[in-house]
Amino acid sequence: MSNIAGHRSGAVWAVHLSVVFLVLLWSFPTVGLFVSSFRTADQIISSGWWSSLSTQESQRPPVRIAGDEFEEGGAFVIEGTLFELDEVKVSSWGTSSRRPTEFEPGATAELEDGASLSVQVDGSYRLSSPVTLEGQRLPRVFTTASSPPEFTTENYTNMLSSSGTAGGMGKAFLNTFTVTIPATIIPILFAAFAAYALAWMEFPGRLILIAAVVALLVVPLQLALIPLLKFHNAIGIGKGYMGVWLAHTGFGLPLAIYLLRNYMAGLPGDIIENARVDGATEFQIFTKIVLPLSFPALASFAIFQFLWTWNDLLVARVFLIDSSGQTTVMTNFVVELLGTRGGNWEILATAAFVSISVPLAVFFFMQKYLIRGLLAGSVK
Template structure:
C-alpha cells in the first residue's frame, strides 16, 4: 500500500532530519555573526566565536613605571600589577606565563624569577602582581614585561553603541527606508495590473508577452546597469532617488508579473465570469475581487522585493550619489565602517545585525503568506 494517497511514507523521518540539518547549516554562520557582534576585537582575533564562553589566552606587553621605584636593601624595586596597565583591556584575568622579550612572551611560569639582561630580576604572580629589582636606578624608563593571560569572556553592547553612534548612520537608515518602500510598492502596483491583463484579458500577442516576461527573469542585473544609468542621465533623473526607484522597479517587475499572473490565473473562473455577467468592468473585477484574493501572492513578492532592495549594495552604488546625505546603510557600512575598520569584525557584525533588523521584522510579519504565494498557480 506504499505510495497510496493518504498513506504516510516511512521516509518522513528522513525528510524531517534533512530539513533540520539544512536549517542548522544555514543558522550556524548567523549564530557566529551574532555572537561576534557582542565580543571585542582582541578576543575575536584570538579565538573563534564557538569558543566565546571560554577564557581567551592572549599576550600583552607593559612597561614598569620607573617613577614608582623604591630602594630596598641597596636594590631598586618596582611593584605593581600587570592587569593595571594600559595595554591590558578588560576584567582581571589569570597570568599563565611571562617573559622579558617579545620573541618568548610566556617563557617563564607564573611565580618564577627571570633575570633581566641589564641586571636585576622580574617575577610575575598568577594574579598579575609583579616585582622588578635592579642594582642601579632604572632611569626614566622601566623594563618591559611581557605576559600571557587567560582573560574571561567579555560580552557587551559597545559594538552596537559605536555603530548606532556613527556619523550619519541615522541618515543612512532614513535613506534606506526612502529607497526601499517606494521600490517595493511601485513594482507591485504595476505588476498587479499587468498580471491581471495577462491572466484574464484576451488580446493579440498575450502569449508572446508572457514568454517575454519569463525570458526577462534570466537577464543578469549587471548587464543592464550601465545602459540604464546612461538612459537615466539622458532623461534627467541620473543618480537620484527617483532613478534608483525606477531601477529597482525594472529589475523586480519580471518576477512580480510572473508570480502574480500565475496566482491570478489559478483563481476560480466562475467568480470572475459571474461578476462580468452582473455588469462589472475589468477594473471593478480587478479591484474588488482579484486584488483581495491575490493578497498572499502580493505579500510573497513584497517580502522578496523588500529584502532585495534593503540589502542591495550594487544598485545603490551605481544609482545614488556618493555623498553622505544620500548613502544607504549597506553603502555606509561598506564605505565607512568596512573601509576604516577592516579588521574590527565586532563592529562589522554589529552593523550587519543592525541593518537586518527591519527585514527580519517584515519577514516574520508576512511569512505566513510566503508559501501560499510561492505555490501560486501550481495546482488547479
C-alpha cells in the same frame, strides 16, 4: 507512509546525524560573524571566534603598567591589576615580547635599576623600585591566561554613533530604507493592475504578453545599466533616489506581474462572474474583490522585492551612489569597509551583521510568505 528508512534504527540515526551536520555546516559561517561582532579587536586577532565560546588559555595582548606610586618601607610601589575581569587566571607571564612566558604566577622578576615586579594568578601586580618611578617608562607585562567567554557590545555602540571609528553607518542604514520602501511599493501598484488584466480580461494578444513577461524574467539587468543611465541623464534625474526607485521598479515588474497573475488566475471565477452580473465595474471588482483576496501573493512579492532591494549592490552603485558620499547604502558601506579596513574585523563584522540583520528579521518572521512566493515564482 512512515520513514522509508525507518525499519532500521541505525539508518534513522544516520539521517538525524547527517542533518545535524549539514545544519551546523550551513550556520557555522554566520555564527562566526555574529560572535566576532561581539569581540574586541584584540580578541578577534588573537584567537579564532570558536574558541571564545569556552574558557581558553591564550596569550593576551601586553598591558603597560600604569598607576600612582606610593612609598612603602623606603621603596616606591605601584599596585594594580592587569585585567578588568575577575575570572582571568594567569598561567605564565613575562616582561619582554621575546620571552612572554618567562615567569610563573607569584614569581618576582628583577628589572633594571633594581626594580622588581611580581604578578599573581588573578592578575594583580606589584612593581617596586628603590628610586621614584615618576616619569619613567613603565614595563609592559605579557601574560598567558585562561579567561572565561567574554563579549562586548562596544562595537555596536561605536558603529552606531556617528563619531565612532567608522561613522556613517547610521546614515547608510536610513538611506537603505529610503531606497527599499518606495522601490517595494511602486512596482506592486503597477503590477497588480496588469496582472488582473492578464488573468481575468479577454483581449487579443494576452498570451503574447504573458510570454513577454516570462521572457523578461530572465533578462540580466546588467544589460540595462548603461542605456538607462543615459536615459536618466537625458531626462534630468541623473544619479539619485528617483533613478534607483525607477530602476528597481522596472527590474521588479516581471516577477511581480508573473507572481500576481498566477495567483489571481487561481482565484475562484464564480465570484468575479457574479460581481460582473451584479453590475460591478472592472475597477470595482479589482479593488473590492481581487486585490484583498490576493493578499498572500502581494505579501510574497513585497518580501522578495524588499530583500532584493535591501541586498542589492549593483543597482545602487550605478543609479544612486555618486561621489558626494551622501547616498551610500548598507551593502556599499560594507564593501567600502572591506576595501579600507579589510583587517579590522571588529568593524567589518559589526557592519556586516547590522546590514544583514534586517533581512534576517524579515526572513524569520515572514518565512511562510517567502516560501509561498518561491514556489509560485519558479517558472514551470
